[in-house]
Amino acid sequence: MKNVLLIVCFCLFVLTGCKTGVFTSEYGKEDVAFISLVSSDEMANKDVDVFIDDNTSFSAHVQKAKQSTEKHNGKLFSIKPGKRHMRIVYNGETIYEKDIYVSSQQTKLINL
Numbered sequence: 001m002k003n004v005l006l007i008v009c010f011c012l013f014v015l016t017g018c019k020t021g022v023f024t025s026e027y028g029k030e031d032v033a034f035i036s037l038v039s040s041d042e043m044a045n046k047d048v049d050v051f052i053d054d055n056t057s058f059s060a061h062v063q064k065a066k067q068s069t070e071k072h073n074g075k076l077f078s079i080k081p082g083k084r085h086m087r088i089v090y091n092g093e094t095i096y097e098k099d100i101y102v103s104s105q106q107t108k109l110i111n112l
Contacts, residue, residue, distance in 0.1 A: 033081040033102035039112040040065035043090070048112075051087040052079055060088075062112060076107065088112065 037048065037060050044064040051057045056079070063075050081104045088096035088110070095112060102108050 029105055030078075031081060031104050032078040033104060034076040034078055034107040035086075035102070035110055036076055036107060037062045037088070037110050037112060038065045039063075043095070043112045046090060048095070049089045050077070051089065053085050054087075065111070081106070086110070 035050075037050075038044075039046075039062050043062050046062050048060055048062055049057060050060050058077065060077055061075060079102065081102050083099060083101050085099050086096070087094055096110065100108060
């Protein structure tokens with residue numbers, strides 16, 4: 001009986017002695033919002049310039065409105081969440097200018 005108790009204590013000591021510590025991992029979603037540009041008329045399949053708050057700009061491809069529902073075809077553009085001033089320019093002419101509000105992980109559909 002004494003040997004069994006000694007073996008059990010030894011096994012517990014060996015099994016708990018190998019522990020390296022407690023690690024905690026925490027993952028969250030990125031703090032970004034998304035916009036998608038769609039059009040059902042002549043602006044579909046055109047490239048436009050997008051200006052956010054007059055300090056961020058990028059070129060974007062306008063999706064046809066029907067195609068936009070099919071997983072956006074990879075045409076989501078990330079922006080910072082919050083109140084943003086958005087201006088969209090095509091061939092040097094402003095075709096859309098508006099203040100928008102987007103929250104984190106929200107996708108805003110802009111219909112041109």
